[in-house]
Amino acid sequence: MKRSNEPVFWGMFGAGGMVAALFTPIAILITGLLVPMGIIPGEQFSYERLLAFSQHWLGAAVIWVVISLPLWLCMHRLYHTLHDFGIHAGNLVKALFYGVAFAGSIACATLLLLGLV
Amino acid sequence: MSKRKPYERKMGATWWLKNTFHTKYIIREGSSLVIAIYSFVLLFGLFRLSQGAEAFNGWLAAMSQPGWVVFHILSLAWTLYHSITWFSLAPKAANIWLGQKRVPDSWIVSGMYGALAVISLAGLILVLI
Numbered sequence: 001m002k003r004s005n006e007p008v009f010w011g012m013f014g015a016g017g018m019v020a021a022l023f024t025p026i027a028i029l030i031t032g033l034l035v036p037m038g039i040i041p042g043e044q045f046s047y048e049r050l051l052a053f054s055q056h057w058l059g060a061a062v063i064w065v066v067i068s069l070p071l072w073l074c075m076h077r078l079y080h081t082l083h084d085f086g087i088h089a090g091n092l093v094k095a096l097f098y099g100v101a102f103a104g105s106i107a108c109a110t111l112l113l114l115g116l117v
Numbered sequence: 118m119s120k121r122k123p124y125e126r127k128m129g130a131t132w133w134l135k136n137t138f139h140t141k142y143i144i145r146e147g148s149s150l151v152i153a154i155y156s157f158v159l160l161f162g163l164f165r166l167s168q169g170a171e172a173f174n175g176w177l178a179a180m181s182q183p184g185w186v187v188f189h190i191l192s193l194a195w196t197l198y199h200s201i202t203w204f205s206l207a208p209k210a211a212n213i214w215l216g217q218k219r220v221p222d223s224w225i226v227s228g229m230y231g232a233l234a235v236i237s238l239a240g241l242i243l244v245l246i
Contacts, residue, residue, distance in 0.1 A: 014210075020152050021203040022233050024196050026240040028155060031162070032189025035244075036181035044244055045177070047170040054166060067159050074153035081146045086128060100153075104160060111163050 009076055009098060016073030023066050051115070060112040068105035075101040141202075148199040151192040158185075204229040 034040040043049075053059035079097040082089050133143040158180075165176040179185060207229050208222035 017199075017203055020148075020196065021200040021229070022236050023240075024152060024155070025193060025200060025233070026237040027159070028189055028193045028196060029237075030240060030244055031159065032155070032180065032192065033186065035177070036186060036189075038181075040244060042177075047166070047173045050166055050173065054163065063159075063163065067156050067163070070152050071156045074149035074156070077146050077149040078153070081143075081149075084133070084143070084146075085130065086125070088125075104156060108160055108163065111160075111167050115167060 009072070012069070012072035012101070013076040016069040016071065016076070018069075019065055020070040020073050024070055027066050054112060055115050057116065060116060064105075064108055064112055067108045068101075071101040071104045072098075145199060145202045148195045151188070151195050152199070154188070155192050155196075200233060204233075 030040065030045075035042070035045045054063055075097045079089070079094060082093070133139040162173070162176045162180075165172040180189075204226050208225040211225055213220040213225065
């Protein structure tokens with residue numbers, strides 16, 4: 001019998017679930033509400049500050065984790081929810097769903113690495 | 118694909134509304150939709166950041182439009198629901214022992230809420246200093 005690739009995806013799902021549970025609420029609050037509504041002054045979230053943050057290795061790591069890992073949680077859950085609604089998708093659809101998470105992770109890493117060099 | 122043809126019970130699109138447990142399950146899984154969209158919103162912000170100040174400020178301006186503010190309020194509530202369900206499941210996934218005694222579930226759950234509080238506070242301090 002072929003070995004299942006499920007543990008790999010499940011590991012990314014677990015890591016993503018943890019990041020989404022612990023980091024995403026404050027990220028949404030800051031980038032989606034407090035800054036756009038002007039409660040946090042614009043200069044605290046300015047282009048210069050954000051660029052400097054993204055060009056520091058630690059800042060880049062934080063941005064990558066917050067953007068990429070939750071995608072693995074979401075695409076895993078959305079793929080399995082298809083089944084709950086009677087869509088028994090095959091490997092092509094599975095590749096498509098995890099491919100979105102993979103592509104997002106790589107795109108994010110590429111943008112950050114281009115800034116770091 | 119497998120050649121076997123398993124029996125499939127026909128279920129309507131609203132099966133998950135007939136039982137509270139299932140409804141809560143689908144609501145939890147549904148948080149994936151807004152969290153995934155939020156990830157791509159941030160990724161696009163990072164892309165605009167890489168294009169310079171004008172592009173980044175354009176992204177920031179878009180974020181203050183009412184539609185996006187509503188999206189973020191909805192996402193925040195829905196993500197917090199994911200957090201609550203994740204924390205309540207955490208003791209079932211973790212099996213931590215202190216000597217001969219298993220760490221009580223309530224300690225693990227409280228620890229997760231504590232971590233959420235510390236990380237949220239750290240995020241606010243980071244952006245405000």
